[in-house]
Amino acid sequence: MERKEVLSIATILLVGIFIVSIVGIAIAIPGNSGEATSRVFVSGNPASTFIVKNTFAAQHEFEGGFTVEVSAKGLAALEKIPGIHLEAVPLYYVSGKPVCGNDIIEGGEKCGEPGLPECPEGYACENCKCVEETAPPERSCYPSNQTPWGIEKVNGGSGGTGIKVAVLDTGVYRDHLDLKANIVDCKDTTKRGIKDGCADRDGHGTHVAGTILAHAGSDGKGIYGVAPEAKLMAIKVCGPRGCWCDDIATGIKYATDNGANIISMSLGGNTQSSLINDAVDYAVSNGVLVVAAAGNDGPTDGSIDYPGANVKVIAVGAINRGEFVPDWSSRGINNGDYVVEEREVEFGAPGVSVESTWKDGCYNTISGTSMATPHVSGLAAKLWYTDAETTRTKLQELAKLHDLYTEGDDIATGFGLPIAP
Numbered sequence: 054m055e056r057k058e059v060l061s062i063a064t065i066l067l068v069g070i071f072i073v074s075i076v077g078i079a080i081a082i083p084g085n086s087g088e089a090t091s092r093v094f095v096s097g098n099p100a101s102t103f104i105v106k107n108t109f110a111a112q113h114e115f116e117g118g119f120t121v122e123v124s125a126k127g128l129a130a131l132e133k134i135p136g137i138h139l140e141a142v143p144l145y146y147v148s149g150k151p152v153c154g155n156d157i158i159e160g161g162e163k164c165g166e167p168g169l170p171e172c173p174e175g176y177a178c179e180n181c182k183c184v185e186e187t188a189p190p191e192r193s194c195y196p197s198n199q200t201p202w203g204i205e206k207v208n209g210g211s212g213g214t215g216i217k218v219a220v221l222d223t224g225v226y227r228d229h230l231d232l233k234a235n236i237v238d239c240k241d242t243t244k245r246g247i248k249d250g251c252a253d254r255d256g257h258g259t260h261v262a263g264t265i266l267a268h269a270g271s272d273g274k275g276i277y278g279v280a281p282e283a284k285l286m287a288i289k290v291c292g293p294r295g296c297w298c299d300d301i302a303t304g305i306k307y308a309t310d311n312g313a314n315i316i317s318m319s320l321g322g323n324t325q326s327s328l329i330n331d332a333v334d335y336a337v338s339n340g341v342l343v344v345a346a347a348g349n350d351g352p353t354d355g356s357i358d359y360p361g362a363n364v365k366v367i368a369v370g371a372i373n374r375g376e377f378v379p380d381w382s383s384r385g386i387n388n389g390d391y392v393v394e395e396r397e398v399e400f401g402a403p404g405v406s407v408e409s410t411w412k413d414g415c416y417n418t419i420s421g422t423s424m425a426t427p428h429v430s431g432l433a434a435k436l437w438y439t440d441a442e443t444t445r446t447k448l449q450e451l452a453k454l455h456d457l458y459t460e461g462d463d464i465a466t467g468f469g470l471p472i473a474p
């Protein structure tokens with residue numbers, strides 16, 4: 054009986070905190086819109102987190118808590134609530150080089166860069182300006198090369214049957230003639246929860262998807278990716294500001310639960326995210342191969358980005374056509390032992406002047422470790438050896454046969470360039 058009384062007191066205390074907190078929030082939170090926002094992972098005692106969830110709608114639910122988007126004032130109010138723990142959610146960026154540069158664009162809203170608003174519905178970002186969207190007629194444009202140099206370099210352009218690749222990026226242009234027959238799923242985690250649809254207002258995701266599995270279209274006149282028979286799950290995890298780690302983690306979990314063999318992420322940042330680490334653990338323990346970009350902030354040792362820097366994730370650096378490593382390709386801290394550890398680059402792959410599919414139904418040539426990553430994801434799909442672990446080992450063996458950069462396992466290209474036999 055004594056225990057019951059103790060419990061009752063605890064309950065009263067919780068209710069007390071609850072009321073105080075509600076009053077506190079009512080006074081302290083003047084609104085949560087129109088200001089710079091951030092994301093936080095909220096955990097803690099149920100009474101307190103209940104209040105938070107009812108004040109700020111949850112973005113995504115995770116084990117032990119949930120994420121919310123808050124303004125600076127909202128965050129200050131949250132920090133005052135007793136009994137909750139807050140963890141900042143990092144914002145990552147896609148690892149393609151900026152398409153628009155830093156020039157001022159005349160005669161229209163500049164678009165197509167992180168931090169800029171997306172074009173309104175019915176408009177597309179063309180040459181860094183929002184222009185009215187028009188449906189491209191059948192085969193109005195042709196690639197300058199049906200088998201781009203990178204696809205040739207890794208001996209791609211065929212295979213991938215029965216393999217599902219999830220591309221976590223800015224979405225995909227679903228009507229692209231060279232992609233549409235391979236798209237099996239299209240989701241968006243950048244809104245609350247998981248929504249249908251994956252419209253690519255940037256182009257980056259469409260480009261990455263094309264390098265993995267473009268099939269040249271039903272007329273055979275388009276472009277080829279590394280594994281044109283693989284299937285695409287396009288998951289939009291990046292919005293106009295970048296890629297929030299809770300949106301990415303939700304995408305990883307979704308892809309794993311829906312049969313992806315490979316998850317390809319041409320994105321990253323310098324900060325680790327516990328949400329992504331947990332999601333990667335989940336994916337890998339469920340037999341999914343996870344590949345990510347090394348990053349574009351080289352050439353300093355250790356400039357490698359997460360999630361690629363995670364020991365369970367394959368990190369890919371960039372090389373050019375002559376197999377040289379550009380300065381901007383992020384470096385790992387590889388110690389030369391051919392054993393992948395935390396913050397080491399695993400492979401080098403084509404990432405300079407890579408032609409692929411674009412969001413206007415045509416083609417574009419861009420650079421970045423974002424473009425190197427899908428060459429390795431595509432190879433994994435083409436060569437898939439029974440399971441993720443065996444496939445990763447096989448890619449490493451193949452890469453050792455084509456050493457790049459300095460001799461042996463190195464900070465820019467790891468084991469080297471994997472090439473299909």
Ligand SMILES: [Ca+2]
Pocket residue numbers: 322323348350355356357358383
């Ligand atoms: Ca970095």
Ligand SMILES: [Ca+2]
Pocket residue numbers: 360361362363364365366367368394396397399
């Ligand atoms: Ca890694």
Ligand SMILES: [Ca+2]
Pocket residue numbers: 387388389390391392393394397
């Ligand atoms: Ca090592």
Ligand SMILES: [Ca+2]
Pocket residue numbers: 456457458459460461462463466467468469
């Ligand atoms: Ca080397």
